Amino acid sequence: MQALLLDRELSYRTDQPIPKPEAGEALIEMRLAGICATDLELAHGYAGFTGILGHEFVGQVVEVADANDRHWLGSRVVGSINIGCRQCPTCLTTGPAHCPTRRVLGIRAKDGAFADFFTLPVANLLRLPDHVADETAVFAEPLAAALRVVEQLQDLPRGEIGVLGPGRLGLLIGRVLALAGHRVTMLGRSETSLTQPRRWGLQAGLAADFPESGFSCIVDASGTASGFTAALRLLRAQGCLVLKSTFVADHPIDLSPLVVKEIRLLGSRCGRFEPALDRLSAGDIAVETLIDGVFPLSAGPAAFATAARPGVRKILLKR
Template sequence: MRAVRVTDQRVQFDADYSAQTRSDCVEVEVIQAGVCETDLQLIRGYMGFEGVLGHEFVGVAKSGRFAGERVVGEINCACRNCPTCDAGLPTHCPHRSVIGILNHDGAFADTVWVPEENLHAVPDSVDNDNAVFTEPIAAAFQIPFQLNLSGYQSIVVLGDGRLGNLCAQVIAAHGKSPLVVGKHVEKLKRLQKLGISTRLLDDVEESRFADLVVDCTGSPSGLLTAFQICVPRGTIVMKSTFAGETGPNLAPLVIDEFTMVGSRCGPFDKAIEALAQKQISVTDLITARYSLEDSIIALETAQKKDQLKVILNVQN
């Protein structure tokens, strides 16, 4: 099959990839896949991953209870038998593989193999352009799942990229008025059209005004900015992952008694419901489309500052 894989931090398109079929998974024929910042970091060496990239997708299940239906899939493939899984934390299973990220080939291919319990049917009212955003929207919904947003008065989302945009929309859908701080005028304009307040990073006053800061910058500098604008005993949610050593000075964490919350994957059912009810606007985030054969160009394009979501059309 066709696939896009990374080896030794080099990415290549393989027109005849010998995929390893998985008897414990459902074969899903990929329709579309989205390029994520995590994909770009994996190419740079994050997680030491080698294999087929891609974890944001919509496709058609070839077997099982969803056979013939469009599906999206949660990315953590847990063992379902260990104490962590028994405690209701399968996304943290120590034996898990992660689609397109850890010991599991991903969706930048004709086919991806997904455990049936990870699959969710896509309603007819949600088209492919919307459905392909399910995974990052679910990640954004993890924030209100972890925190009671009603207790915060001033919420700042750092980063005007793909995930920052979605996190801001989800927070707004929960009745709050987040401020998105970013570096790119055009990306901030997209948020302004949705009624979300924005500010350029250079225009942010050197004062502490936020009691909740969500870091979606994808950069080590994001945490430093969060330290500078978060009030003492405020909360900082970390959404960023990146390759390389970070090593920020954590003294402010102690001095100002911040609460740090790591936040990763989230509830797919909430994301699908929000898409079906048109609570979240995503199609304006699509800035480029490529065929699977042009995936190398697609990944290069996704790294450009003016891009938001690059889509791979696996099936034409």
């Protein structure tokens, strides 16, 4: 089958074996998949992953390992990406996202969705409503991650929140925070980066133009060390910094403002898919406007190069 394989460098392959679903798993035919910032970082060596990339997907179930799961056959699905042991206290209480031995689709010890076929536990799958197009549903995973921020900040008084990095994920975060009643300001590095936030009706401005200590809460979705530094500058004393980025710093970062300002640092990763599908089904987030290109798997390396260009939003892959 076709696949985008990461083994020190990213390559397009046509000789990869079709995986066989193990007990409890489904074999999924990829219909559409999205490239995100984490994929770009993995391709540059983040976390030392080797294998097939890809975790944002829409697929169709073509085979199941267990007879009891045959009702999934033919279903158009998305799926949560964390695969836990289902036995440890973490899995049994809060779920697989923080299981000590978890595998993560296309990120950690589990081949991903940038291939003709891939496997995932049936327990991770969610059927898609017929009226939700593939080009909409492919945003289920990043939208779930954005909604996780809303969930984590639910006890924060409704107020002004700065979202640093108006890119693929930052825009979704800004939109869902605004829908939750917060006053959101999208913070970018260039005027060009602020065009889409304004089209979505969000307040936006250049991060460099805002005074020091102007925000009580910042969500850093910039994916850069410089963005993290800018977030620390913009936060007022005893503010909250939500870190929604995976990046490899290529130089030391001054963390003293965390102590001096007594900043509360909150990491944020994956979210629940059910609320994301509800939002996508309702159609109140224009996710399709973020799509800047669709490439075949055979042009995967070129798709990655395009996705890495400044200002590019979402690049999709199809079979």
